[in-house]
Amino acid sequence: MTDSIIIIGAGAAGLMAARELVKAGNKVTILEARDRIGGRIWPIPENKFGYPAQGGAEFVHGEARVTKSLLKDAGLTYIPMEGEMWSFRDGKIWKNDAGTANDEPLTAYRDELDARLRELSEDMPVAEFLEKYFNEEKYEGLRTWVxxxxxxxxxxxxxRISTFSLRDEWLGGKEWLQGRIKEGYGALLDFLESECRKKGVEIFLNCETSLIEENPNGITVTTKDDKKFEGSKVIVTVSVALIPSLKFIPEIPQKMKAVSKIGFGPIIKFITQFKSRWWLNALGKDLSKMTFMLTDGKVTAWWTQYPESHPVLTGWIPGRFALEFENSRDEDIIELGIKSLADTFKVEEKMIRDEIVASKVFNWPADPFARGAYSYSAVGAEEAYLELRKPVNNKIYFAGEALASAKETATVEGALLSGLEVSREIK
Incomplete structure (x- = not known):
């Protein structure tokens, strides 16, 4: 038996687990299918947009204690979010002084919605919840908002999404905290990679896993190009959408059943750099402090880098809208963005085209090594999380943003925490 621990995936969870395990004296090997580290963290060179842009994860959510501790170790800078959130819907624009809590469709029925959520004793998909309790015509705006x-x-x-999970988000009583890393998430992962390599962790890029086989001597991992790696244990940190594509011998049907109960959301994100910040006085408003603009279109949100003055807007296409454009050309997605900006800010499309300096699309559902952006809690997911956190014969472990034990799932903090937790379980 070899005492090497194999980690599949060099994203946040894999690098964090490797760092902790090698510090404890273990030999660690990381196999990464991409030609880079990072997974769903995708840093863009600063010379592309004039700042450390992020094609994947960008924001730091919640208290993020693990993330902030690492930032301190790495000498990186956490910046709390500033600025204003705006909404554009049905031809009207307004500033959300209380976040989205003052949206008209919500405020009219907020007390009633909160009461129904608190009274709910059995979980159900949110669409079913709305149909059961808010199916009258007067609630149409509320249903759309939710x-x-x-x-x-x-x-x-x-x-699919659990009403209980949304209830926890909306009625949990926690302040909505959000920030950024000044140097970007890429700098944080570069720090983790450096820490790993200094301690002797081997990282193999362009190394896509196809088979994980348990045997009397431990674990054999086989890659698509038929390379074999032997270890005593393996930690699988790929996205939950990719786990079913891996072959396990013997099969692990309980784990696969658990995976099927976890939702995984598609996102298309795109960054566009302009010659100027042309939107600052659009719509007759002072938008100089705008951070987010929520819309009622298929590009459901735009955001700036405020308080930095970069002439850049990031577009966000989530959920079923992202699936609609999953197989689209990047040019068509940029064109959708141009039409969205023209409609939202009431300017000519030609002006926007003339202003564009550079654009880049990050189509996560089309990415073969992600197949989406991040997890969400479908009905029955809580039991699934517990099942996936249990190792198979103390040889096969799972980690990633979906599997953190705290309420930090679907975030980089969740991935880091999950990697930390699984390393502590092993060492």
Whole structure:
């Protein structure tokens, strides 16, 4: 038997687990299918957009204690979010002084919605919840608002996402905290990679796993190009959408059943750099402090880099809208963005085209090594999380943003925490 631990995936969870395991004296090998580390963290060179742009994860959510501890170790800078959130819907624009809590479709029935959520004793998909309790015509605006919020923030299918999970988000009583890393998530992962390599972790890129085989001596991992790696244990950190594509011998039907109960949301994100910040006084408003602009179109949100003055807007296409454009050309997605900006800010499309300096699309559902952006809690997911956190014969472990034990799933903090937790279980 070899005492080497094999980690599949060099994203946040894999690198965090490797760092902790090698510090404890273990020999660690990481196999990464991509030609880069990072997974769903995709840093863009600063010379592309004039700042450390992020094609994948960008924001730091919640208290993020593990993330902030690492930032301190790495000498990186956490910046709390500033600025204003705006909404454009049905031809009207307004500033959300209380986040999305003052949206008209919500405020009219907020007390009634909160009461129904608190009274709910059996979980159900949010679409079913709305149909059961808010199916009258007067609630049409509320139904649309709830479904768009589930899609915007959770990238979720309303026919799958757990109403209990949304209740926890909306009525949990926690302050909505969000920030950024000044140097970007890429700098944080570069730090983790450096820590790993200094301690002797081997990282193999362009090394796509196809088979994980348990045997009396431990684990054999076989790659698509038929390379074999032997170890005593393996930690699988790929996205939950990719786990079913891996072959396990012997089969692990309980784990696969658990995976099927976890939702995984599609997101298309695209970054566009302009010659100027042309939107600052659009619509007769002072948008100089705008951070987010929520819309009622298929590009459901735009955001800036405020308080930095970069002439850049990031577009966000979530959920079923992302699936609609999954197989589209990047040029068609950029064209959708141009039409969205023209409609939202009431400017000519030609002006926007003339202003564009550079654009880049990050189509996560079309990415073969992600097949989506991040997880969400479908009905029955809580039991699934517990099942996937249990190792198979103390040889096969799972980790990733979906599997953190705290309420940090679907975030980089969740991935880091999950990697930390699984390393502690092993060492």
């Amino acid at each position: 479904i768009r919020m589930a899609m915007n923030f959770d990238a979720a299918d309303p026919n």
